[in-house]
Amino acid sequence: MLLKKRSEYLEKTVLLIECLILEIEYSSETLYEIIKCFSLRNEFKCLDYLLNCNSLIEEGVEYPNAWSDSVSNSKFFNKNEKEKMLQLGRILGSSNMQTQKRKMKIYLEYFNNFLFVSKKAEEKYASVFLYSGTLLGFGLFIIII
Amino acid sequence: MKKIIKDNFDSAVSCISTDLRKKLLLLSPEIKNKTYEIRLRENRPIILFGSYSAAFFNSDSSISFNKRSDSLIFSEEELSDTFNRLCSYSVHTHHANIINGFVTMKEGHRVGIAGTAVCSPEGEIINIKNISSLNIRIARSVPGCCEELLKYFLKESRKSLLIAGPPGSGKTTLLRDFAEKISSGELCKIMKTTVIDEREEIIQKNDFNGNCDVLKGYPKEYAITSAIKTLSPEIIICDEIATEKEISAISRAVNSGVRFIATVHASDFDELVSRPQIERLLETFSFDSVVLLENALNPCKIKQIYESGDVLDEIYRRRSGIYGADICGDLHFNAS
Structure with a gap:
């Protein structure tokens, strides 16, 4: 269950990075506006770090601190994912649109990879649980007979 | 002329890093x-420019005309x-302006940027790196400052004004x-007004009661068309009309019956008659009056209002080598 949630979390993060790239390219809005807008969207409601970041910004915390605090406190990222997310936060808004887009695509690849690994783990453990369950059931059946 | 200069200093310093901002906010309301300008240069003293001339900013939130320890x-x-x-x-939001050397704050204050240009092989500036100084120009709002000029503009049925x-x-x-x-009909009948605000410093949302169309960030020639x-x-x-393309666009617009109020840089009358762009602009006969302002x-x-024909005459006179011609007799209006 937890693995499934983690995969969903990473899936939404990949979607968020894709949307960030598109939004920066299309509207050229400031990060404050983009974060505010995305945190209100239903598909990103499960991304705790995005919602926290928006709340902190609304409280007057500067973007770099708001991003790093909220990513550091996120529930489902592991250490490596947090590190990459913090690096992405430092890239956001730091340069012109094309440069940001190129750099963000690298991080998109990283997170696609994390998602792939997470899904593989989910499948692996799902089959392990399935086999264990089947064996246990079969064992119990033999004992009962 | 009413002169109520609203205090915009606090909003202009809002971009400055926290500790320094707090000290700047402690300056007296009079200062x-x-x-009107705050000059911030890397590893150099902070200098404020105002009607008191230039002054250093000190750690006790005071200013001094000489550098102190x-x-x-x-x-x-x-x-x-x-x-x-x-x-x-x-x-990314400001990149187009940054390569042109400025960023406009949302309150309308323009911040000039100096640094090292990064150029493409074609010679175009693609970025500014190693930013070394920032010059904050505080936008002022002087309600009613145009009243006298507006009355002149309407009473004399002027076509267009060049300031x-x-x-x-x-x-x-x-x-x-x-x-x-003009757009709110406060002192005249409402006119359909379009403001072309390429640098996004004319109109600020919070401090504007007009009722006009605003084209922000557009290149002027495109916006006019x-x-x-x-x-x-x-x-x-x-x-700030400066380029040939802008002049051509204005000329076309005036031929379509549109009136203009535009500005150009010129420190004094000598500069006014010696700048080729102004000559080119006046030769389009788009403007019938040229208003020269005093100083900061x-x-x-x-300072003075001239008929554009008189300014053109002076330009031609100077070009043909007749200097020192007195055009004071032709002055239409003297504010003093």
Whole structure:
């Protein structure tokens, strides 16, 4: 269950990075506006770090601190994912649109990879649980007979 | 002329890094009102410019005309922090302006940027790196500053006005007031007004009661053409006419029956008659009056109003080598 949630979390993060790239390219809005807008969207409601970041910004915390605090406190990222997310936060808004887009695509690849690994783990453990369950059931059946 | 200069100092320093901002906010209201520029250079003393001339900013939140041992130095970290805050941590949003050497704050204050240009093989500037100084020009709002000029504009049925003046003389402030008065019908019948605000410093959302169409961030020549095609303005207001393309666009617009209020840089009459762009602009016969403003010490104050034909005559006279011709007899209006 937890693995499934983690995969969903990473899936939404990949979607968020894709949307960030598109939004920066299309509207050229400031990060404050983009974060505010995305945190209100239903598909990103499960991304705790995005919602926290928006709340902190609304409280007057500067973007770099708001991003790093909220990513550091996120529930489902592991250490490596947090590190990459913090690096992405430092890239956001730091340069012109094309440069940001190129750099963000690298991080998109990283997170696609994390998602792939997470899904593989989910499948692996799902089959392990399935086999264990089947064996246990079969064992119990033999004992009962 | 009413002169109520609203205090915009506090909003202008909002982009400066926290510790320094707190000290600047402690300046007396009188100094704040008189200040029109804050110069922040990397590892150099902070200098304020105002109607009191130039002054150093000291650690006890005072200013002094001579450098003191406690005059504050603007550090590298403060510069980096200020630049990031200025861009709201979103360089992509301001990149087009940054390569042109400025960022406009949302309150309308223009911040000039100096650094090292990064050029493409074709010679185009693609970025500014190693930013070394920031110059915050505090936008002023002087309600009613255009009233006298507006009365002249309407009474004399002027076609178009060209406002010239040195930096800080209040050209943009006058345009802002014109836009408000003309579009809201406060002092005249409502005119369909379009403001072309390429640098996004004429109109600020929070401090503008006009009722006009505003084209922000558009290149002027494109905006003029677009406005005529789609917004059917009676009058177009735009800042700092400089290029041939802009002059051509104005000429075409005037031929379509649109009136203009525009500005150009010119420190004095000599500069006015010696700048080729102004000559080219006047030769289009788009403007019938040229208003010369005083200087930064007397913002929005009219020094003289000339008939554009007289200015052109003087340009031709000087070119043909007849200097010192007295055109005072031809002056239409003397504000003093």
